[in-house]
Amino acid sequence: MNAPLPSLSDRVSALPGCDKALVRVLFGASLLALALGVGFGWLTALGRAGVAVFEPQQAARLLTLHGVTVFFYWLYLAQTALLLVLAGAERNGGGLALRSLAWIGGALMLAGFAVSEIASITGTPLLYDGGPALGRDDPAAVGWFSLGYLLLGAGLAASSASAIATVITRRNGGAGGALSAVGFALFAWAGFLIVSAIAAVNAFLPSVLWALGRGAFPANQPTEWHILFHNLHYLPLMATVVVWYVLVQALTGVSSMHGARFSKIVFASYLLFVPPTSLYHMFLEPNLSETVRVVGSLLSLFVAVPTVMAFLIIVSSLEAHGRSRGASGRLGWVGALPWKNPVMAAIACAALNLGLGLTFAFVLIQEKLAPLFSDTFFVPGYFHFFAVGTVSLSFLAAMMVVLPALTGSAPWRPALLCRMPAVISLGLLIFGAAGIAAGYAGVPRRTFDISYGGGAPALWHTLMTAVGIGGTVFALGLTVLVLGVARSLLPGPKDSVVQQPVVSWGDTPLRSQVAAWTGPAGVVLVVVAMALFTIVAFDLMNALPLTVIGGGGHSH
Amino acid sequence: MSENRHFTTRRGFITGMGFGAVGLYGVWAAYGAAPLPFGNHHETLHQGHGDAAGTLGHAGADHDAGSAMTPEAFRREHAAFVDRFKRPDGSVEPVAGQAVSHDTGHHDMNAHDMGHHDVDAHDMGYHDMDAHGAGHHDMNAHGAEDGHDMSGHAMSHTAHGADADQPVDLYLLAFMWGYNPDILRLRTGVRYRLRMMADDITHGASFQLGAASRIIRLRPDSVSDQIITFTKPGTVLIYCTVYCGAGHDQMQGKIIVTASEQGGQP
Ligand SMILES: [Cu+2]
Numbered sequence: 001m002n003a004p005l006p007s008l009s010d011r012v013s014a015l016p017g018c019d020k021a022l023v024r025v026l027f028g029a030s031l032l033a034l035a036l037g038v039g040f041g042w043l044t045a046l047g048r049a050g051v052a053v054f055e056p057q058q059a060a061r062l063l064t065l066h067g068v069t070v071f072f073y074w075l076y077l078a079q080t081a082l083l084l085v086l087a088g089a090e091r092n093g094g095g096l097a098l099r100s101l102a103w104i105g106g107a108l109m110l111a112g113f114a115v116s117e118i119a120s121i122t123g124t125p126l127l128y129d130g131g132p133a134l135g136r137d138d139p140a141a142v143g144w145f146s147l148g149y150l151l152l153g154a155g156l157a158a159s160s161a162s163a164i165a166t167v168i169t170r171r172n173g174g175a176g177g178a179l180s181a182v183g184f185a186l187f188a189w190a191g192f193l194i195v196s197a198i199a200a201v202n203a204f205l206p207s208v209l210w211a212l213g214r215g216a217f218p219a220n221q222p223t224e225w226h227i228l229f230h231n232l233h234y235l236p237l238m239a240t241v242v243v244w245y246v247l248v249q250a251l252t253g254v255s256s257m258h259g260a261r262f263s264k265i266v267f268a269s270y271l272l273f274v275p276p277t278s279l280y281h282m283f284l285e286p287n288l289s290e291t292v293r294v295v296g297s298l299l300s301l302f303v304a305v306p307t308v309m310a311f312l313i314i315v316s317s318l319e320a321h322g323r324s325r326g327a328s329g330r331l332g333w334v335g336a337l338p339w340k341n342p343v344m345a346a347i348a349c350a351a352l353n354l355g356l357g358l359t360f361a362f363v364l365i366q367e368k369l370a371p372l373f374s375d376t377f378f379v380p381g382y383f384h385f386f387a388v389g390t391v392s393l394s395f396l397a398a399m400m401v402v403l404p405a406l407t408g409s410a411p412w413r414p415a416l417l418c419r420m421p422a423v424i425s426l427g428l429l430i431f432g433a434a435g436i437a438a439g440y441a442g443v444p445r446r447t448f449d450i451s452y453g454g455g456a457p458a459l460w461h462t463l464m465t466a467v468g469i470g471g472t473v474f475a476l477g478l479t480v481l482v483l484g485v486a487r488s489l490l491p492g493p494k495d496s497v498v499q500q501p502v503v504s505w506g507d508t509p510l511r512s513q514v515a516a517w518t519g520p521a522g523v524v525l526v527v528v529a530m531a532l533f534t535i536v537a538f539d540l541m542n543a544l545p546l547t548v549i550g551g552g553g554h555s556h
Numbered sequence: 557m558s559e560n561r562h563f564t565t566r567r568g569f570i571t572g573m574g575f576g577a578v579g580l581y582g583v584w585a586a587y588g589a590a591p592l593p594f595g596n597h598h599e600t601l602h603q604g605h606g607d608a609a610g611t612l613g614h615a616g617a618d619h620d621a622g623s624a625m626t627p628e629a630f631r632r633e634h635a636a637f638v639d640r641f642k643r644p645d646g647s648v649e650p651v652a653g654q655a656v657s658h659d660t661g662h663h664d665m666n667a668h669d670m671g672h673h674d675v676d677a678h679d680m681g682y683h684d685m686d687a688h689g690a691g692h693h694d695m696n697a698h699g700a701e702d703g704h705d706m707s708g709h710a711m712s713h714t715a716h717g718a719d720a721d722q723p724v725d726l727y728l729l730a731f732m733w734g735y736n737p738d739i740l741r742l743r744t745g746v747r748y749r750l751r752m753m754a755d756d757i758t759h760g761a762s763f764q765l766g767a768a769s770r771i772i773r774l775r776p777d778s779v780s781d782q783i784i785t786f787t788k789p790g791t792v793l794i795y796c797t798v799y800c801g802a803g804h805d806q807m808q809g810k811i812i813v814t815a816s817e818q819g820g821q822p
Contacts (some may be wrong), residue, residue, distance in 0.1 A: 056803070056805055060799065258565075301578045304577050305575055309570055316565050320565050442765075444760075444796070447805050452808050455793040457766070512560030512561070515564045520573050527576045527579050534587075538587040545788035546765055548783070549782065
């Protein structure tokens, strides 16, 4: 149970200066992307609520900027920075292998960030998928936009190569030279990032060639995009569970009671469960065969298996240790966790939001319900539980541990930051509940003016106003959290460093027959909720005054 | 150690719980939406006539959409449909059942059987219902040029001759930024074959039905078919659900559904 290595913070602060500089730049850029993306998203939410009125073109530009900035640059820059710093930490003191490749990767990603932002600000708005059909008359916009993603992809591949080299050549890393569970997870994560990079090249190189007049119109881009997009969905979730794994150990000293090998199998199983489920994004395509729809739905039932297993590994290990130390009652062990630490608050909220996200993701994977939900606000309504509530909160939590260790600065106002995950989750709950209800009611996903000359139901406006309120709450919470985390990037007074509260449960010998019901109960609750919302959707659809035979389902 | 472990902390239990979401399959099966062969048998029981045919009709529709109707054929049939049924107020109201199918059937079979120069027989076929020459000529010429398409039509209309339940054809073209026709007048209880296509880039066609909407995505030059029946009168907003440029928000149409006097099939 006991980690043979020094603490994560100690290993991070022992990184060579040049590695620290690189990851500081990447963390800084990722936080900038998040802050900008939250700003664009907030304006988008105000536009959707009808509080702010934008010209159609400007509205589409905001939406494009929001998606590009958070979905691509925040998530990928943060992942790269975390991957590199955790890989470096695995190599206890040795620093990054293939360091120059890591620097080149970082530079390429930053160049991509700049190009994508400028292209999104100046060109025809293409939305974040850069669909060339919208820019048929503006090849330059399509070309520059796509070039941004190509640079990002190239940078990802280079940085990930460095991370892989680092974990496989690490020194002093545990007994016998075998990869630790975390080392193995980092290896798999980096591998997936390289797959993302290849998918990005597939999807966007033809657009660049077309814009240069050296290739045919990239009519196939939407299909290639789906492959990248699916990867984009699940990779951050895998990264999130890796981060939880690391953070729980840092916060409580507890590592898996189920052995490193079991964790490795679970991390590796992302490779098995995630790629075959990508079909469900295409349920709304008119000419997808029934067989593909059916197989797609069925496979999608398995998409969460690795995430749920990783969650259970972590929660059961924590609960067993907490109970072995004498925690009693149903949730006594939960109460004994270090709640004054903002990292703890963030990952706990992340776990709750994961449950909400999974609930509605599984309503969407039923192909027969696709005509009800796809392309409605249901989709942003539920995925913000993942993107903001789960993934972003977890990445920020990791930064709250890593950044002070990198710079030696004290965490900024931990008591205030400790409340932000709850504020963000509350805002998300309002945003998500109203947004998902709006989706059930048919509110289109990317339409700012939903009045249709008075033809739309009045309920639409009410729900979208609530979306705007929820969005404002979580944007505020997120902004405070981002600023607080970013503060630790700057050098601070070193002697004021106060150790954040942690517990050390890792040394506790496990009592025999100690039960761990909390995780399984959570899973059961989520499955029951999935069933309930699926039933509501079927009943709603069957009650509509229209029967339909044939036709398509949905996507994102 | 492992013998002393409570079952909730065993790897086998965790693995099993990892598959918990698969339990949702039971709900799908209860609603006839279980994607395995034995699930589909229940469909008849649970989904009523609409979805009972759903799976089968669905597969059929996919084939129709993919191969039977070319974009060119769609454009011709669409133009003819709008010409034939346009009312002075600009809305389009297909006259109940037989008119469309019967008429087209005649035309197609004539063209097929007698060749493209049989203009007289062709025109006569139309005179009783409608007098739009241009549309006929197009269709006639088309039939002659494109034997492939023709035989498809002839087949479907032969079937029509044998089966009075053949649905009424509707054509809806989505473009930047609107629908043509933008106002359709339909009847409750009538089975329509709604054929849809996007003209330029990808659009959506979402039908707002009160509590919720039904959406389909329309790819350019790809024809989608649905057999639809409205069960209640009312006004249905049609709106685009795929961002398609500056006029996306304004892209809309409507269907005015009135009760059938005889409340049934043509
Ligand atoms: Cu459109």
